Amino acid sequence: MTDRIEKTICLRAPRARVWAALTDAGQFGAWFGVSLRGPFVAGMPVEGRLTIPGYDHLDWTFNVEAIVPQTQFSYRWHPHAVDASVDYATEATTLVEFALSDEAGGTRLRVTESGFDRLPLARRQEVFPLNSEGWEKMLAKIERHVLAADPAR
Amino acid sequence: MSRVSNAALKQLPDAARVFAALGDPTRLRLVSRLSADGPQSITALTAGAGVTRQAITKHLMALGDAGLATPARQGRQIVWSLETRRLDIARRHLDFVSGQWDQALDRLKHFVE
Numbered sequence: 001m002t003d004r005i006e007k008t009i010c011l012r013a014p015r016a017r018v019w020a021a022l023t024d025a026g027q028f029g030a031w032f033g034v035s036l037r038g039p040f041v042a043g044m045p046v047e048g049r050l051t052i053p054g055y056d057h058l059d060w061t062f063n064v065e066a067i068v069p070q071t072q073f074s075y076r077w078h079p080h081a082v083d084a085s086v087d088y089a090t091e092a093t094t095l096v097e098f099a100l101s102d103e104a105g106g107t108r109l110r111v112t113e114s115g116f117d118r119l120p121l122a123r124r125q126e127v128f129p130l131n132s133e134g135w136e137k138m139l140a141k142i143e144r145h146v147l148a149a150d151p152a153r
Numbered sequence: 154m155s156r157v158s159n160a161a162l163k164q165l166p167d168a169a170r171v172f173a174a175l176g177d178p179t180r181l182r183l184v185s186r187l188s189a190d191g192p193q194s195i196t197a198l199t200a201g202a203g204v205t206r207q208a209i210t211k212h213l214m215a216l217g218d219a220g221l222a223t224p225a226r227q228g229r230q231i232v233w234s235l236e237t238r239r240l241d242i243a244r245r246h247l248d249f250v251s252g253q254w255d256q257a258l259d260r261l262k263h264f265v266e
Contacts, residue, residue, distance in 0.1 A: 005251050009258050013265040021265045031264035032257060079250060109261075111254060116247065117173075124246035 004114035012106040019070050022098050034060050042067045046075075058084060065095065073098045079113070092118035174219035175243075179204060180212045184235065187222060192234035194227075 011018055021027045025036040029048065033055075036048035042064050050058045062077040074097040078088040094115040101108045116124070175181060183198060195213065199206045213233050216222040224231045 005247060005254060007251075007254050007258060009262065011262055011265055017265050021261060027264070031260040033260070080253070109258075111258065113250065113254070116250070124242055 003117040004112060005116075007111045009109050009111075010103050010106055011109055015070055015100055015102060015107045018100060018107045018109060019073075022073050022100075023067060036060075040064045040067065040073070040075075062096075063093075071100055079116075079119070091120070091123065094119070174215050174221055177212070177215075179208070180216055183209070183212055183216065184221065187233065187235040188237070192225075192232045194230045194232050196230070198233070 021031060023040050025039055025046065028034075028040075029036045029051070033052035034048045034050050036046055038044075038046055040046060045061055045063050047059065047061045050056055050060050058081075060081075062075040065074040065076055067073055074095060076093040076095050078091060079094050081088040092115060094113050097110075097112045097114075099110045099112075101110075175184070179202070182202070186198060187193060195206060195210055198213070199209045202209055213222060213224070217224060217233075220236055222233050222235055224233050226232075
């Protein structure tokens with residue numbers, strides 16, 4: 001339940017256009033916010049530097065996993081590895097997968113990121129300041145999830 | 154934001170157990186009830202749960218193993234209470250990552266459309 005994130009978005013653009021935005025290193029970098037060196041090749045690492053204001057001092061790497069033309073693109077990375085003094089190389093990675101399909105008037109894109117279970121708990125805690133959100137709010141969300149998943153209630 | 158020391162990190166139990174423990178509707182409902190109503194006995198938790206006392210006990214033990222709930226003796230009965238901190242971390246982290254993706258996909262949308 002908390003190992004993965006899945007998002008689906010419908011884009012009013014041809015599939016080839018979306019595919020290029022995802023797998024051309026320059027185009028990917030333009031919307032993602034990273035300046036990348038080199039093309040995406042299955043099994044190969046890609047290196048660059050973030051261009052997002054506030055994070056533009058950080059190097060950024062991912063490993064391309066699979067490229068199935070016009071259909072699927074995936075890579076592994078260290079999510080929010082934003083502390084320049086930390087060597088993240090030994091930590092577990094998450095897998096990011098983009099899947100494309102046709103949709104009336106455009107392209108359906110599903111993004112999945114999985115493998116969060118394997119990240120150290122302390123690492124997961126680093127991404128938000130303590131006490132920023134109440135436990136009650138979180139529980140309400142979980143309860144909605146439970147009730148939605150349980151037809152007996 | 155303070156960094157967690159390596160020593161503290163090593164002491165943390167495996168996060169995966171938290172997520173495994175939550176991957177069950179009965180256990181999630183137990184977590185919800187312990188949060189809404191506070192610490193409770195197994196008898197109270199079994200009432201209206203639609204499963205046997207034995208099953209509830211088993212699920213509570215699983216939550217306990219994952220560090221999500223702890224038992225304490227109160228007079229003649231055992232009372233279970235929620236350890237909110239661990240669950241809190243996992244949920245908030247996913248919410249954070251989810252928000253990051255929403256922003257990135259919004260940028261992609263503007264880029265291709």
